[in-house]
Amino acid sequence: RHPQGVKGGASERLESHACNLSVLLWTCTRTLAHLVTVRWDVSRRNEMFMFASEPDRKLVRVQDLTPEKADQLIWLRARVHTSRAKGKQCFLVLRQQQFNVQALVAVGDRASKQMVKFAANITKESIVDVEAAVRKVEQKIESCSQQDVELHVERIFVISQAEARLPLQLEDAVRPDGEGEEEGRATVNQDTRLDNRVIDLRTTTSQAVFRLQSGVCQLFRDTLTKKGFVEIQTPKIISAASEGGANVFTVSYFKTSAYLAQSPQLYKQMCICADFDKVFCVGPVFRAEDSNTHRHLTEFVGLDIEMAFNYHYHEVIESITDTMVQIFKGLRDNFQTEIQTVNKQFPSEPFKFLEPTLRLEYTEGVAMLREAGVEMGDEDDLSTPNEKLLGRLVKEKYDTDFYVLDKYPLAVRPFYTMPDPHNPKYSNSYDMFMRGEEILSGAQRVHDAQLLTERAQHHQIDLEKIKSYIDSFRYGAPPHAGGGIGLERVCMLYLGLHNVRQTSMFPRDPKRLTP
């Protein structure tokens, strides 16, 4: 009844059973329930979820399995990545996140025939505890991250058994597009991935993407904290839809209606008016746009900055671009493994940037596009294809994947954008681009209630709806500027990926609300 988890002989099995009952119960029940017909009462079954006392074991990590550990007996908890039985032997690959190691269960002194059979029947993706000897190998194991050692398994327990039929195979999910097509090997389409995200997130590529994303947030905050910024928390449920109420989600709020914030901008600006001087926030942003493109989500993570300046809004541009540069450097220096892991599946050129960051004026950008044959008016907005083309032209000319386009036409920006004092057709506003795609939109804001009122009227915005916003500037407001960065876009473009859903753990778009 306990073929698994015990050394070769039956007496040892019994001994182990007797002295380590709760461990066995905990670890084996799920498996036993499949292998033999045993009824467990509730109290006994619950034992599987807690050891009565902690066993005297240290679990090692797969990434630490190196030749220095050779000939040691170790304990390991890992997933069964693959399993291949071959006569009296069973080869397992055991995986922890992006690391894996080969393990051998072979009939002999240490393992019975039954145990090999048991090991061979463990379903892929099950979680197991193994006791094993670490052995150096003569030939590198190319298919594993731990190439110099393998494990000779002496005991194996199933901690959590996976269902036999997986909705997708991890090896298919990391296969580069087109590779192995002639052998009829599958890749996994995006909807299958997203529908089964719990499994798709286990791939080396996903693990790398989201560890890097965690790094982007940390670098963003650490850089700004060092610059004296204060982190703020802004509400997501708001009473009035700013900017005329387009593209906003409505929420039932007790007996009334409310909206989901399209950006934290109003609140960041209120913090500036409240003397916080330099603020940032990281949080969800909601856009009810029915856009089904590679770069639009209905909910994404905004990395937002707002800052009072002394004399010129370029002080703020410099703070933001320097923050981006610190992020790029931090990723380059601390996330090489992750970048290379992603590149294996999705090859791309390393991300290039300049110090200081290139800043072009809008008119310069338009001139470059015209030179390349694009016909557009001085005050026309940039179309997405023209943004991408301009990105390529800038890359050719300046060898950078990151730049700022400054001084947008006033007409294409929101009402709260400060006009250019030297030319009323333009504005003190800017976008920032990575690999030709917009990742930040920002501006100096109108900080004067009277001018703000005029600008809102010009845009035919109902003043009643933005009264509290305008009132925020009536009691002394410093000149200020800021911007909002899309986290998923930064990760997508830094890694050279092609869909923002690859860098959103649980993406939301007009057609997807699950998982």
Next chain:
Amino acid sequence: RHPQGVKGGASERLESHACNLSVLLWTCTRTLAHLVTVRWDVSRRNEMFMFASEPDRKLVRVQDLTPEKADQLIWLRARVHTSRAKGKQCFLVLRQQQFNVQALVAVGDRASKQMVKFAANITKESIVDVEAAVRKVEQKIESCSQQDVELHVERIFVISQAEARLPLQLEDAVRPDGEGEEEGRATVNQDTRLDNRVIDLRTTTSQAVFRLQSGVCQLFRDTLTKKGFVEIQTPKIISAASEGGANVFTVSYFKTSAYLAQSPQLYKQMCICADFDKVFCVGPVFRAEDSNTHRHLTEFVGLDIEMAFNYHYHEVIESITDTMVQIFKGLRDNFQTEIQTVNKQFPSEPFKFLEPTLRLEYTEGVAMLREAGVEMGDEDDLSTPNEKLLGRLVKEKYDTDFYVLDKYPLAVRPFYTMPDPHNPKYSNSYDMFMRGEEILSGAQRVHDAQLLTERAQHHQIDLEKIKSYIDSFRYGAPPHAGGGIGLERVCMLYLGLHNVRQTSMFPRDPKRLTP
């Protein structure tokens, strides 16, 4: 026409006017618009918002105005905190966040009579640029943070003029309850504060509270990052209301309906099932509870943790309590100024904690309450008054403001809570308390799809609605536990405040959606 902003003599004024036109325009326009009837065309008025070229000035910070700067001529940008004219002199207090300094404008070599009059007319809360000599004072200026120096103003410009009538006075807003009542001095009630949050947030108390809050988030993340946790971003718009759909906000989502997440728990658990091992997230949490209490908000910031463990869920409790202890230590060591500032208005005892954190079992808590005269059954839930009473009893007995209550009755916890293997009436779940109020609720989660199904059925939850949740555990799931901390409560209770609205910048409750 330019009485402000220039030195005594008329010739100097003209000279200054001529050579520094754009500065004058930028800084004076708002003021001039009030003082004299001048029409500015749009392009000229816009000049006020940007210097044509950056002036060659370094702005000093108020906190750096110490006797070492004596007799230096400096530039400063600050708010007019108070203003008092007295014959040929005008005393201003200039403020930057929690720091302030006295400034004197006096008729003499450096300032004309007109300039003194102009200074006296600057409204409170206006933002000004001053050029001034730093002078040591013989008698400490008790009312200012900079007690050893004052400024002798030579030039003054209005950067942004506040409206003359403020909706609340900052000195009223920081007055401790009851102080100055006999002199008829006002304090500011909570709704007035919240209605005019932009001004209320300028008080020394608010500045301190929210700088400390920023610190809590940073300490939380830094501690967990050091422990190997990965930060995740979880969606707030969800397709199904878990736990039966009570207390959930509904969102119109294109042609269908969705909900706002009541917690990131499902997503944290999916990340554990997806091999992220240890995760945390910081983000908004939404509760459609019609509770109008001192500690309930409809939107608050959750500091959430989820972690796979090896042998016992107490490994997770230890990680969480150690994180809390690191936060308490970080605040104690790095935020003393903020704590003392808040204490001036809201006195409280210093926050006490033990290392390691005290962990009591639920039955021990019940026994202590019974000993104190409370009548309650073994498996009754704790009422809020009993939680507070228990907090006081624990403080008396153990001298700590922070402790864990472990092993709650299974019946009072959600369906996904792991039952205690040794006693099916209890569960592997816990709350954590600060000054007798709950700040975290957490548990070991059921990680087995079959047991989870049974527990959901027991709670009469529609299995169809939680299908994708249960399915997450079908492909191998490690045992795990976690919990969610309320940021605003942690700040409130650490500081000994009495309303969670004091530690939420823009609080949301059933009756408040603005600003």
